[in-house]
Amino acid sequence: MPSHVSADRSSAQPPSRGSVDALISQARRLKGDVDAVRRDTQGDGSDPTERWQRALYDLALHQLDDLDEHLAQLRDGPLPAGPAAEQPPAEAAQAPSGPLLSRVGSAEWNLLTDEASWSGELYRILGRDPASPALTLDELPSLVLEEDRPQLTAMVTDCLIDAKPIDGEFRIVRPDREVRTVHVMGEPVLDADGSTTSMWAVLRDVSELRRSERAVSETRDSLQRRRQRAQAEHRVAVEVQGAVLPPWHGSLRLPRRGAGSLDIAAHYLSAPASELIGGDWYDALELPAGESLLGVGDLTGRGPVVTSTMAMLLGAVRGMAMAGTRPGELMALLNRLLDSAGRPALGSAVCCRYRPADRTLTWAQAGHPAPVLYRAGTGRRLAPPDGVLLGATPTAAYGQAEETLEAGDLLLLHTAGLVPGRAGADGSDALLDLAPRIADAADAQDCVRAVVAEFDTAERQDGACVLVARVES
Structure with a gap:
């Protein structure tokens, strides 16, 4: 050995x-x-x-x-041991423990003579003066944190009595009160009769x-x-969103009877690049006197807080629309509601009220992309009335516009995230390019499929909603 x-x-x-x-x-x-x-x-x-x-x-x-x-x-090879090292004893005792040559040391404890021998590196690890005598096995625990002493004692006992190798860690307290972690590996030295005569170990500062x-x-x-x-937040947001968005799937006819009805379909496009649900919403609702509500909107942010605010906003839209509130006034009330909410947020929306008797569309917007109208194979974005983002200022006023639709017209409402990275600040160019495919669509659901096929890409950073309403003859 x-x-x-x-x-x-x-x-x-x-x-x-x-x-x-x-x-x-x-x-x-x-x-x-x-x-x-x-x-x-x-x-x-x-x-x-x-x-x-x-x-x-x-x-x-x-x-x-x-x-x-x-x-x-x-x-x-290592530095020499003892006070004859390159630096004076006092300086050596305070040497930094960064370099490895002061982080790996060795020692032997002779059981026959009760003598201890340390390498110079071990003095530096323990922060002790190389001129001082090496500590015996009985004295060594005095350097160790009290809670680690039983572990050290057990390792030394197993080595000396049962000739087991040592492999473990304990924490020592240097004279400057700095606590260091030391890993020790060692073995007993046996005589010809198999009795333990000494123990040697290599100690490494692994702090x-x-x-x-x-x-x-x-x-x-x-x-x-x-x-x-x-x-968990994603699951909650999905549940809230599923609870408040319209429950219908496929196409919806509003009003359910009479001429000039709307064939309606909608879809929510999720964001593969984000794990959280945003505040995008859409709605279509039959109102008293045979009129219909169409709307889409978005709130800034993602997660359960945003989806719960969206649920509040959508509930307010439905209630005010059923009470006969016109789109411009509805936007102003929504703005005050969002501004006074406990969690301030910004939102955008467009709300339309459709009267089938004369095919009149009355609408308002709040910082939102205007609807796109497709007619006879071409498309154009409607000229928007005045309207700032919801929640931006409590005293904002919102304008209102009217548009007379024709049989066969198709109206497309969407949130801002529908056309990521495309030309035009609101995606107008890309949406207008869809006019030929929209003209060939069999119904509103077919139109939605064409839009989703074009814009539902893996690069999407935000969720989006699209709602299509086609005027029947």
Whole structure:
């Protein structure tokens, strides 16, 4: 068995210097590559995923630092022990514990003579004066945190009595009150009769490594909790949205009887790029005296809070429309409602009231894309009346416009996220290009399918709603 104090020194037949130098060069190149990627990917620290990635990079760099220094120690050997080292004793005792040569030390405790021998590196790990005598096994626990002493005692006892190897960690308190984590590996030294005569060990300061590992674990747990919270919020938002959006599927006829009715279909397009549901909504409702309500809108933000506000807003739209409130006044009331809500938000909307007797469409908008009217194979966006975003100012006034429709006309209402990344601030160019396909559609549902096929892409960052109403003869 090798000598105890030589455990952290070069072996009798060291590897060739050239081969170790080559390994050192490779380790340093890899460390430089990891550090470069780490710097390139650093954010502001607000994203748990970024914090977790940064912690992993830090851990990898600590491991590579250790590998680099281990290889250097293998090539050059450690610093000498005792007060004859390169620096004075007092200075040596205060040497920083960063470099690996002050993080790996060795010791032997002779049971026959009750003597202890430490390498110079171990003095630096423990922050002790190299001129002072090495501590015996009975004295060593005095450096260890009280809660870790039973673990150290059990390891030493198993080694001395049962000849078991030592492999464990404990925390020590240096004279400057700094707490460090030390990993120890050792074995008993036996005589010819199999009796334990001494014990040797290699001790390594792993404080920075454990700190990095804790950072990785904590950020991983934080990220997991964030994902679970996001999944719960998504589920709640989906349930709220499903509860308040119109329950009908396929086509809807409004009013259900009479000439000039509307064939209506609608669809909600989700956002694959986001796990959270936004505040997009659509509605179609038969009103008293045979009129119909058509509307779409959007609220800023995502998640359960936004969808609950959307539910409140949609309920107010239906109630006021059933009470006979005209679109312009309805928008003004919605604006006051949103401005006075406990959670202030901004929203946009367009609401239309259709009278089938003379095919008149009365509508108003609040900072929202105007409806697109398709007629005879061409399309145009209706000229919008005045109207600012809902919630922007409590005293805003909203205009109202009228449009006379014809049999066969098709009206398309949508929220702003329908046409991501297309020409025109509100997607007008892309929507107008659909006019030939709209003209060939058999019904409103067929029109919605054409719109969804064109714009429901994986690059979508926000959800969107589209509602189509076709005037029947």
